[in-house]
Amino acid sequence: MAPLLPTIHDPSALRQFDRAQLKQLADEVRSCVLDNVSRTGGHLSSNLGTVELTVALHHVFNTPHDRLVWDVGHQTYPHKILTGRRERMPSLRQIGGISGFPQRTESEYDTFGTAHSSTSISAALGMAMAAKQKGEDRHAVAIIGDGAMTAGMAFEALNNAGVQDCKLLVILNDNDMSISPPVGALNRYLAQLMSGNFYAAAKNVGKSVLRAAPPLFELAKRFEQHAKGMVVPATLFEQFGFNYVGPIDGHDLDSLVPTLENLKHLHGPQFLHVVTRKGQGYKLAEADPVAYHGPSKFDPAIGLVKPATAPKQTFTQVFGHWLCDMAAQDTRLVGITPAMREGSGLVEFEQRFPERYHDVGIAEQHAVTFAAGLACEGLKPVVAIYSTFLQRAYDQMIHDVAIQKLPVVFALDRAGLVGADGATHAGAYDIAFIRCIPNMSLACPSDEAECRQLLSSAFAQNHPVAVRYPRGAGAGVPTPPGLEALPFGKGVQRRQGRRIAILAFGTLLHPALAAAEALDATVLDMRWVKPLDVELLLQTAPTHDCIVTLEEGSIMGGAGSAVVEALQAADVQRPVLQLGLPDRFVEHGDPAKLLVSIGLDAAGIERSIRERFGVADAANASVSSDSSDAIVMAAGKTRPGAM
Secondary structure, three states: OOOOOHHOOOOHHHHOOOHHHHHHHHHHHHHHHHHHHHEEEEEEHHHHHHHHHHHHEEEEEEEEOEEEOOOOOOOOOHHHHHHHHHHHHHHHHOOOOOOOOOOOOOOOOOOOOOOOOOOOOHHHHOOOOOOOHHOOOEEEEEEEEOOHHOOHHHHHHHEEEOOOOOOOOEEEEEOOOOOOOHHHHHHHHHHHHHHOHHHHHHHHHHHHHHOOOOHHHHHHHHHHHHHOOOOOOOOHHHOOOOEEEEEOOOOOOHHHHHHOOOOOOHOEEEEEEEEEOOOOOOHHHHHHOOOOOOOOOEEEEOOOOOOOOOOOOOOHHHHHHHHHHHHHHHHOOOEEEEEHHHHOHHHHHHHHHHHHEEEEOOOOOHHHHHHHHHOOOEEEEEEEEEEHHHHHHHHHHHHHHOOOOOEEEEEEEOOOOOOOOOOOOOOOEEHHHHHHOOOOOOOOOOOHHHHHHHHHHHHHHOOOEEEEEEOOEOOOOOOOOOOOOOOOOOEEEEEEEEEEEEEEEOHHHHHHHHHHHHOOOOEEEOOOOEEEOHHHHHHHHEEEEEEEEEEEOOOOOOOOHHHHHHHHHHHOOOOOEEEEEEOOOOOOOOOHHHHHHOOOHHHHHHHHHHHHHHOOOOOOOOOOOOOOOOOOOOOOOOOEEEE
16 A cells, blocks of 8 residues: 555645545554654654544645644644645754744644644634635634643633634544543434534524424423433533534544534534544553653654663752652642643642642633632642743732732743743743732742752742742752752852853853853852842942843843843943843754854853953953943844843
């Protein structure tokens, strides 16, 4: 049997295939996904679970004229393979390669950029209503997972969509349950029946006839709801105004294709419930979909193998151990995560303190306000959340926590660049958006030991404090066994040098120390962005000719800006070079290579300082009393990572 996948250059070819060919193609796509992800790393379980659904969608709908919006988008590798990017899959998530998520700039088939959860229904509804307003005959399809359906935004969109007359189809990809064969066969029949024109027409005619007799109409309505309730989940989605169909087996093309074809010809908002299995077709991933959710490179024939030597402790692990230790000491501690138990390091905490562990689902806004409610009653909540996801609860952090000065600790994982997940997941903005909030404090540990100690410092406060730390391992500094806290709002000098003072915020302290050796510069480990250690700053500035600030965060409004503001307030004039993340989105790739590309490695830091202050006199810069750049950095420079 000749391979079909090499003949697919765009989805139009799929529309000529019969059912047997579609099944063969699905097998080939699944093999392609496994082969490529095992070589590059990436999301595996979720993509293996959406192969047949992707094939069916591109077979039934006229993409890209019809719009597909994938929620989160980490399950779109089959979609990318079928839309002209198969040969680029070896570059997946690499610098200059294709993204692990949909990107509008990458392909016309990526109709909406997604990487954060629960946005698909809103976006697809917007597309459907735009088509209606412009008089265009097109469908908009949102494919959303059961996890993403826990977010309030998804239900806000359903509530709006249910009263609109447009060509919108919402597909719930439910991979948290299974369908036994008998139920699957029954549901296939019922789904096709309920999505067919006869059923829809008969239902509408029956309603129009029975409306003349209200008691009979109400009886018929109740009978329909109860009859459907016997074979499908509750009629919640029909209460929103959708025509609900399903659940059906999302791996059964004989069920998917005719059901989608029927739904395509119905009017008004439609809701299709499909059940899939994460890791489908690869036994190891089926058995442990969590482990294979986002694996690094591996041999598919062997599977994931523990490294021969123990890896360095990650910051996530440091947090997880601290959380358990502090919870054992203080019964007021409560741990909260918005559906990121593994990613945020709360597995052990859940096992040891189940009554004090709360996974609230993908609902960041609720997570923060829930924590505020706990704090009102004298508990000490710790919200473990990725920096990029805290952005989604910014109002709650201000309105519900900061204004009321509630003692909530925010443990911000994935601060700074995150590598292969790219701009959508980078924690680039937390320094800028937290430091402007009254009553909030922000710590940025430089290594694992400081991370543990600063978490203790944060927990000891009676107001909200965030502690930001990066993904992965640090410098390998051993963590102290106790729960001793570092002084609140105080930094420390790590190296004494001459004329140039480098103020490092966070883990960039280590390349700063390396650069300082070549420059004979002073290095301060600032530890806190807010409160800024103004005393240490004002002790250092008068004895140095120029200041360099260094942070793995947005330069605009970041820690460097705090330093400039403090110098201005004290009327201390020194030229300041701010190094950090540039005013652009940094795309996916290896984190170390990305830091090199924007000049935030040791060599780049040294180079930027020499370029700003002159090569020959880098350590002999002088300050004129009327210098026009006495305070602010060299704006407009093209040098990466500097402003």
